[in-house]
Amino acid sequence: MQAWIHGERLHLGAEAEVNSGSWFGRPAVMKIRQPRGWRHPDLDRSLTKTRMNNEVKLTIWLSGIGAPVPAIWDVDMQESTIIMEKIEGQTLIDILHAGKHTDELLKNVGKSIRILHRNAVNHGDLSTNNILITENGDAVLIDLGLSSREYELEGLGIDLHVLHEILRASHPSIGDAMDLVLEGYSELDIELGEPVAAPGGLPPSAIDVVKRLEQIMKRVRYHGG
Ligand SMILES: Nc1ncnc2c1ncn2[C@@H]1O[C@H](COP(=O)(O)OP(=O)(O)O)[C@@H](O)[C@H]1O
Ligand SMILES: [Mg+2]
Structure with missing residues (x-):
């Protein structure tokens, strides 16, 4: 079984693209943090990483204690992608x-x-x-x-x-x-x-x-x- 199956794009913002799909058969979204052109590339990469780190760490911690945030299922820091539960x-x-x-x-x-x-x-x-x-x-x-x-x-x-x-x-x-x-x-x-x-x-x-x-x-x- 293929882990991630791509669906459609839900959102394209200034900092991230969000696509729907499925993760091992469950409804999921993939959030891709994209470095944008208008900032210095190095600064951009480090801001992207910092925000993604924040998002991943606190979301995982909160979802672990049952707080109302999506469950995070996979993270790829290199590609700046997060796969998480799709909230219907x-x-x-x-x-x-x-x-x-x-x-x-x-x-x-x-x-x-x-x-x-x-x-x-x-x-x-x-x-x-x-x-x-x-x-x-x-x-x-x-x-x-x-x-x-x-x-x-x-x-x-x-x-x-x-x-x-x-x-x-x-x-x-x-x-x-x-x-x-x-x-x-x-x-x-x-x-x-x-x-x-x-x-x-x-x-x-x-x-x-x-x-x-x-x-x-x-x-x-x-x-x-
Ligand atoms: N887990 C999710 N389930 C369903 N929709 C989502 C989920 N995460 C993001 N989205 C959709 O994608 C949009 C953008 O996601 P968000 O994480 O807020 O990115 P950005 O950093 O660009 O604002 C949200 O407003 C929502 O419509
Ligand atoms: Mg947002």
Whole structure:
């Protein structure tokens, strides 16, 4: 049996190409990080490697503890390719554009983000393209190339702020979307209790991160950035 069988191209972005296919018969995607021409080739290669390393390490660790990220099945650092589980569903941006979002689904987005934060992982690029919604309305987080370990309120607050700004700018009609995300985010700590120590320290509570987000929003309003 051939390991990887190529399907169709799903996405061609500035930094990566994503193709669907199958891996030992299971629905999979292959993400190829492509060095782009406009940067210096050496710098380019090292940035590509750093991001891929990040993505692979933290995604594997998170999927191992049952967090909502795709399972990674194969990695080729030389070719800059990752083969991972295909998440059947739609990006949050497509769901919002189609008006198919529900309160429950938006709360699930907050819950999934909180699972990362409870485990001291900052996603680093929480755009509506990097959140996949499954048929059941669960949220899976992808594209962890800019993720990092984070124990400080500010870093986690900024992670939420990025999503808030994107929702506000691109989906202004969905006024309470972020409120629902934050509701789900906070509810998870009520369900699971305060976070416990992760490798390297104690992650902040959901209440404290949401308070920090509010401060960040005020700062941005007064100072414009
Ligand atoms: N595991 C996956 N399952 C299904 N679709 C995926 C998966 N990974 C990526 N995609 C699709 O490919 C797009 C780009 O992938 P992403 O990892 O975000 O690359 P980029 O770094 O270029 O943003 C996503 O927005 C999503 O539509
Ligand atoms: Mg992306």
